[in-house]
Amino acid sequence: MMLLQQGVFLDPQQYVPPLISAVTTVVLFVVVFVVLYLLGRYFVVRAVKTSLRHREFDETLVGLAVSTTVGIIAVVAVALAATVAGFGIVLAAFATLAGALALAVGFAAQDLIANFVAGVFIIQDEPFTVGDWIEWNGNEGVVREIQLRVTKLDTFDNELVTVPNSDLANAAVINNVANDRRRVSVGFGIGYADDIEQARDAIVDEGSRIDGVLGDPEPTAPVVSLGDSAVVLSGRIWIDPNESSYGSVRARFVEAVKERFDAEGIDMPYPNTELSGGIEVTNVDGSEGATGD
Incomplete structure (x- = not known):
């Protein structure tokens, strides 16, 4: 002690x-x-x-x-x-x-948790994968990377877009390259006096000549509407979106049909309006004149 x-x-x-x-x-x-x-x-x-x-x-x-x-x-x-x-x-x-x-x-951290959960579903359900061209809410881009919180995409102007996964999970997402075939549709207007069959043959022929266009289904060009100043034919061709660029094929299609129409004298009219009736003209000295139709 x-x-x-x-x-x-x-x-x-x-x-x-x-x-x-x-x-x-x-x-x-x-x-x-x-x-x-x-x-x-x-x-x-x-x-x-x-x-x-x-x-x-x-x-x-x-x-x-x-x-x-x-x-x-x-x-x-x-x-x-x-x-x-x-x-x-x-x-x-x-x-x-x-x-x-x-x-x-x-x-x-409600938003963070929502994005995290959405990322889990995106990765598991695979509505799109890296390299896919997607569209959502008026936006579009090519998927660069899918993370648990955000998805990174490249726009066609080579801009990087970072999108919270909850935005993609709650939106209607269009995957433009999910299937092995995709239709390219372009409306071509011709004059009411032009031959529809001639125009249709020109569209189908030019569409079938473009590199990357599939032979099955074959190109078609049905009449889809009668506009104010033109008869509209829808030129329809099919491509494999994983092999051919949608934008490039569409641009070549439009240019080829325009040149073919010019060569064959098929009119592609501008919108125009026809007026009828009479016009009354009053001069500053008080005299009047009228013209009829």
């Missing part, structure tokens, strides 16, 4: 049992946590990875699932280890704090 100046005796032996108990608790907590964490990572993570790959999930989603599983295993291991070691009160306080924090973060 040690004698202090105030006359109080201090026995070091009285602190040995609490110290041993504290050390034992900490060691027990660490051992239980390590065992549970390692076992969980070995068995659960392997099962998750094997299951998802067996179902042919995208590797990005597999990696995300593995990371999430590891985090859950760590939390569960901490909770069980704390329970076994007798940290129940501390664990309860930690759980309350974690719940409040999760609620606050959830409200603050």
Whole structure:
């Protein structure tokens, strides 16, 4: 025993049992946590990875699932280890704090979570993939990269567009290259006095000569409307969008038909309006004149 100046005796032996108990608790907590964490990572993570790959999930989603599983295993291991070691009160306080924090973060990151969830569905459902030409809400571009939060696209003016995944998930997305055939349609107006069959033959013939145009289905040119100043024929040709550029083929088609119409004397009239009736003219000196139709 040690004698202090105030006359109080201090026995070091009285602190040995609490110290041993504290050390034992900490060691027990660490051992239980390590065992549970390692076992969980070995068995659960392997099962998750094997299951998802067996179902042919995208590797990005597999990696995300593995990371999430590891985090859950760590939390569960901490909770069980704390329970076994007798940290129940501390664990309860930690759980309350974690719940409040999760609620606050959830409200603050609603858009982020929405984009994240949308990214998961886009990657899994594959409405489009890297390299596809898509259109949505009046915009269009070629997909460069699909991430969990955003999708990056290149416009035809070589501009980079970054779109939140929730915008794409909630929009009607047109994938222009999803199928192995796509129709290119161009309206050609001819005069009412022109021969429809002659114009149709010219459109079909020029369409079939363009590189990249498929022979099946064959090019067609039905009359689709009678306009104010022209009879409109729809020139229709088919291409493989993965082999031929839609824009390039369409431009060559329009140019070839225009030159063919010029060579054969087929009119492509401008919009015009015909007026009928009479006009009355009054001069400044008061004299009047009239012309009829």
